Amino acid sequence: MTLNRRNFARTAACAALAPAALAAAEPQASSKPQDSGGRRGNPIAVSTYSFWRFKDDSKLSIQQCIDEAARMGFDSVEILHIQMESEDPGYLQRLKQQAFINGLSLCGLSTHQGFVSPDAAVRQKNIDHTIHTIELAYQLGIPTMRVNTGRWGTSGSFDDLMANRGIEPSLPGYSDDDAFAWVIDSFEKCLPAAEKCGVTLGLENHWGLSRTPEGVLKIVDAIDSPWLQCTLDTGNFLEDPYDKLELMAPKTVFVQAKTYYGGGLWYSLDLDYDRIAAMLRQHDYxxxxxxxxxGEESYKTAIPKSLALLRNALNG
Structure with a gap:
């Protein structure tokens, strides 16, 4: 065929129209992100507390816990602060390096503090401690830290508190309203350090004022900061846990999952992790x-069983 001027123009026009026609025939890509249908499961960590449980004969070092977590197949490790042997910078960096070499992250630091005291000096001591541990989390590269309200301390020992199902009376002359004000004020003084260090605080349902979801949320809602949210512990609501866990779920940034193989140290709960996992997915956690x-069983057998239970529920 002779490519004269008329044929050239016709050919060029068809060539220009071809991509448009092809695009019209194909489904158009949406500007909205599409769900691939392959939502990943939750990464599963283990708390170093799981290897110790305050038992006199089984306090593994953090280094040993990291090695065991890697061997058992966990994704990450949560460190219990009082289990640490040192706070020296060299020790902290060795922990970070050991986790890295084992292919693990350090995802959480679990701390203790108590702001339920009429003594301002006691509260300030706990504020200073909390800020210090926020800075430790920053040095370890840990993004979230479990925090507590503290409790009245009128129960005596923790065993007595557990015998009373976590309920204890206030100090004479004071009320829970006083205690909520102390706790809210104390956390507000910790938040600048949390924001500066990029460490999200997670207030756990952990006795004291945080024994109920309403108590946790009263504090979190009053402070109204992205740097104080919720750590949800599946084992700290002793009766009818599921509705209570769901109340906290929308503001949850970290979950601690209890198991009790061999019978619980203080109590045992028969938790339905399929139900809990479905609830977490519903809230897009x-x-x-x-x-x-x-539990009382050896960690060497109980922790792998617990990991399998959680994998099946959360990632199945």
């Missing part, structure tokens, strides 16, 4: 779930 094994 994509974060870490950290195992807190709290």
């Amino acid at each position: 994509r974060g870490f779930v950290s195992l807190e094994f709290e």
Whole structure:
């Protein structure tokens, strides 16, 4: 065929129209992100507490816990602060390096503090401690830290508190309203350090004022900061846990999952992790779930069983 001027123009026009026609015939890509249908499961961590459980004969070092977590197949490790042997910078960096070499992250630091005291000096001591541990989390590269309200301390020992199902009376002359004001004020003084260090605080349902979801949320809602949210512990609501866990779920940034193989140290709960996992998915919780094994069985057998239980529920 002779490519004269008329044929050239016709050919060029067809060539220009061809991509448009092809695009019209194909499904158009949406500007909205599409769900691939392959939502990943939650990464599963283990708390170093799971290897110790305050038992006199089984306090593994953090280094040993990291090695065991890697061997058992966990994704990450949550560190219990009082289990640490040192706070020296060299020790902290060795922990970070050991986790890295084992292919693990350090996802959480679990701390203790108590702001339920009429003594301003006691509260300030706990504020200073909390800020200090926020800075430790920053040095370890840990993004979230479990925090507590503290409690009245009128029960005596923790065993007595557990015998009373976590309920204890206030100090004479004071009320829970006083205590909520102390706790809210104390956390507000910790938040600048949390924001500066990039460490999200997670207030756990952990006795004291945080024994109920309403108590946790009263504090979190009053402070109204992205740097104080919720750590949800599946084993700290002793009756009818599921509705209570769901109340906290929308503001949850970290989950601690209890198991009790061999019978619980203080109590045992028969938790339905399929139900809990479905609830977390409903609230689009994509974060870490950290195992807190709290039973009498040897950690060597109970922790792998617990990991399998959580994998099946959360990632099945």
